Amino acid sequence: MKKQLLVYLLVLLASTSYVKAQKTHWFSEGLGAGPCHTYGREALYTDQLAYQLYNGTLAKPAEGAVLLNDQQGKPVTWQAVKADTAHRFRSNAFSNGYLYLTYNSPKAETALLTVTGHDMVYVNGAPRGGDMYRYGWMHLPVQLKKGQNEIYVRVARYGRWGGITARLEFPEKPVMLSKADMTIPHIVPSESNDSLWVGMVVMNTTDKPLTGLQAVSTLQGREVVTTLPAIAPLTTRKVGFKVNASNALSEGKHTATVSLRQGGKVVDQKGFELETIENGKHYSRTFVSHIDGSVQYYSVAPQQKPDGKAPALFFSVHGAEVEAINQARAYKPKDWGVLVAPTNRRPRGFNWEDWGRLDALEVLDIAKKKFNPDPSRIYLTGHSMGGHGTWFLGATYPGNWAAIAPSAGYPTLAAYGSHDGQIPDQARSPMEGILLRASNPSNVLALATNYKPLGVYVVHGDADPVVSVEYARQMRKLLGTFHTDFSYYEYPGGSHWYSDESVDWAPLFHFFSWHRIPKDTAALAIDFTTANPGISGTMRWATVHQQASPLQYSRIQLNRDNKKNTITGSTQNVALLSLNLKGFAPRDTVKVTLDSLQTINYVVKSAGETLYLRKGSQWQTATAPDARQKGVHRYGTLKEPFKNRMVFVYGTSGTKEENAWAFNKARYDAETWYFRANGAIDLVADKDFNPANYPDRGVIIYGNATSNSAWNxxxxxxxxxVQKGEVVAGNTRFTGDDLGAYFAWPRSDSRTASVAVVAGTGLKGMQAANANQYFSGGSGFADVMIFSLDMLKDGIKGIKMAGFLGNDWSVEQGEFVTNK
Known part of the structure; x- marks a missing residue:
């Protein structure tokens, strides 16, 4: 113990000396201009400054100089701004615009740039990740050139987050561990603690990749060695390593150390604490996510006085800026169930949509395996953003829950939104309409009839100034048109948070106790709507595999009579449907009549058989969809490939400028993913990419067929x-060096993984693809979008073609809008 304490003190002393040794430069003067851009929850965006930057026409900013003339012909000029004594730039001059900063470096050297309150930043023209929520741990290794370095900080709504801060630090060490954003589990004596995962950031300020890395953790004499992935040059990456805490079971905090080693040499070392929680108390546990291989966590309010019977499972999704552990601690332990709170990947994350949704499903699966709950007693609840998550997850996966209970929630991102804005509720043109169609899975109102089999308890403070009680009243009115099992309560005088009763409300849990999930064979009626079978295609014994019109709403209304051996009903926008015949006996003849068309008489061959039906002029029996076709396993949109431990493959086979763009863009996306998703990505050069080494993983290609050798x-x-000078999509061809493209495609060597492409026909087109709103929760991106650099200036007019590939992944069988 004394030896370990001495090691920790030495590590702490070294860390303190390092902090004192490094030089810090705070930016105190700059220029601001705005508004000049519009980014939000759709693929379409405009950015007048970026347009000039990419065209090489951006004049050097000067006080009073005109950046552009707005739509009314009024000049938008650069205005001088100064930071206050807290180093904050607070000015409307750059609201929805840019803050321009410069740094004159006496020599070429590397530094750490830390900006807060911004959406992204250009450093000498290269895009880098943002810190819009002012967390303060987004440290960007940058290469400064000798002389003047230019920094353009893109800002959204200035006042909401308290201004912008910016600083440069010049570290003594080229490679460092950072404790600023760790993911740490609790030690729980009643559980296994010999392989606990911890997440910690490694910063590489060198221009060389770090390979052959190991993390060596030590706690109470137990050492664990973890091999780490490569860290690309001038990047940070959050890595996972194991800790053996089996000797640290006494309640309280325990000091551990981790050494970063390369080739057996210690590069850096840090001390950190793990806490042992008394059995029965709230706790957090970590796991390695299948989404990207990063370390994530969930929190638990354990069951009080377990009786040996299968417990109920309460699944609680948190609000914005709430950590999962604090969400769990808001609930007193229950004697009839266990409560589990996932993270949404971050306190804000993805509004419980997209990868927040996937995180919820991943943790739900872990909870089911870990706690073995009664499968009929699984419940969903959440507060604020988690109230939205409850509405959304309840409508998207109605078969998962016995009842749901949104508290202080808003139903849709079209009505409420957040920092990323709102999903537009209507399209201004056919082109925008097909882009917005990709957001249909977010529309809770269109999916509301999916709540029919669920109990719904709505609770909201009637004086809520953050999320208006009118959202609850809207849903009460909507539910009243069709639902027969919902309860509604407005807490008198209740603000947004009026104590733990905001979530831990006794009548809510009493309502839960009445409800059970029926067995599939006992559910004789199904009314289910989906906009994307790849997100949610199954309800009980029926599955929508393919649609007639992609990402339009598909609805099935089915009735099953086990005595008469009949299934009848109606469908909308369904091309391929399957019916699980469990409950019907072999040799039974099941009569299926859909849409008042010809009845299909099907003889059951085996117990639990699945019947596939395809619709043409009539419904006909079919076979399971080929893995190469669209289906619930892989249905498309640009976002879909960003899972399955995706790898970013950047091109090195183009010009020097194109290669620099590919790496910079891949790094920018990786930084954005880290910030929004607490995630980690493998960055791989095309020349080093072999698909066989990355089986069943999502692949993101940066570049084109000419500049990225991994293309073929x-x-x-x-x-x-996409190649130099042209884009070909089926029989349609576009030419020019300023075209960008986003599209998704299935991996031919995988049944589940896909490829996303971020491409351009030349440097201008590549730069036009720099924006990454595809990481905004609920934002809509179709299967294919081809656009020109002019989109940044002219908006929708700059989009050449957008739409969805067919169920066979062809252009010919797809649905597209084209601007010639």
Whole structure:
């Protein structure tokens, strides 16, 4: 123990000396201009400054100089701004615009740039990740050139987050561990603690990749060695390593150390604390996510006085800026169930949509395996943003829950939104309409009839100034048109948070106790709507595999009579449907009548058989969809490939400028993913990419068929090709060096993984693809979008083609809007 304490003190002393040794430069003067951009929850965006930057026409900012003339012809000029004594730039001059900063460096050197309150930043023209929520741990290794370095900080709504801060630090060490954003579990004596995962950031300020890394953790004499992934040059990456805490079971905090080693040499070392929680108290546990291989956590309010019977499972999704552990601690332990709170990947994350949704499903699966709950007693609840998550997850996966209870929630991002804005509720043109269609899975109002089999308890403070009680009243009115099992309560005088009763409300849990999930064979009626079978295609014994019109709403209303051996009903926008015949006996003849068309008489061959039906002029029996077709396993949109431990593959086979763009863009996306998703990504050069080494993983290609040599390894059979000077999509061809493209394509060597492409026909087109609103929760991106650099200036007019590939992934069978 004394030896360990001495090691920790030495590590602490070294860390303190390092902090004192490094030089810090705070930016105190700059120029601001705005508004000049619009970014939000759709693929379409405009940015007048970026347009000039990419065209090489951006004049050097000067006080009073005109950046642009707005739509009314009024000049938008650069205005001088100064930071206050807290180093904050607070001015409307750059609201929805840019803050321009410069740094004159006496020599070429690397530094850590830390900006807060911004959406992203250009450093000498290269895009880098933002810190819009002012967390303060987004440290960007940057290469400064000798002389003047230019920094353009993109800002959204200035006042909401308290201004912008910016500083440069010049570290003594080229490679460092950072404790600023750790993911740490609790030690729980009643559970296994010999392989606990911890997440910690490694900062590489060198221009070389770090390989052959190991993390060596030590706690109470137990050492664990974890091999780490490569860290790309001038990047940070959050890595996971194991800790053996089996000797640290006494209640309280325990000091551990971790050494970062390369080739057996210690590069850096840090001390950190793990806390042992008394059995029966709230706790957090970590796991390695299947989404990207990063370390994530969930929190638990354990069951009080377990009786040996299968407990109920309460699944609680938190609000914005709430950690999962604090969400769990808001609930007193229950004697009839266990409560589990997932993270949404971050306190804000993805509004419980997209990868927040996937995180919820991943933790739900872990909770089911860990706690073995009664499968009929699984309940969903949440507060604020988690109230939205409850509405959304309840409508998207109605078969998962016996009852749901949104508290202080808003139903849709179209009505409420957040920092990323709102999903537009209507399209201004056919082109925008097909882009917005990709957001249909977010529309809780269109999916509301999915609540029919669920108990619904709505609770909201009637004086809520953050999320108006009118949202609850809206849903009460909507539910009243069809629902027969919902309860509604407005807490008198209740603000947004009026004590733990905001979530831990006794009548809510009493309502839960009445409800059970029926067995599938006992659910004789199904009324289910989906906009994307790849997100949610199954309800009980019926599955929508393919749609007639992609990402329009599909609805099935089915009735099953086990005595008469009949299934009847109606469908909308369904091309391929399956019915699980469990409950019907072999040799039974099941009569299926859909849409008042010809009845299908099907003889059951085996117990639990699945019947597939395809619709043409009539419904006909069919076979299971081929893995190469669209289906619940892989249905498309640009966002879909960003899972399955995706790898970012950047091109190195183009010009020097194109290669620099590819790496910078991949790094920018990785930084944005880290900030929003607490995530980690493998960055791989095209020349080092072999698909066989990354089986069943999502692949993101940066570059085109000319500049990225990995193109033909994963896109050889793709009907969309981007190369120098042109884009070909089926029989449609666009030419020019300023075209950008986003599209998704299935990996031919995988049944589940896909490829996303971020491409351009030349440097201007590549730069036009720099924006990454695809990481905004609920934002809509179709399967394919081809656009020109002019989109940044002219908006929708700059989009050339957008839409969805067919169920066979062809352009010909798809649905597209084209601007010639």
């Amino acid at each position: 390894k994963v896109l050889a059979d793709c009907p969309i090709k």
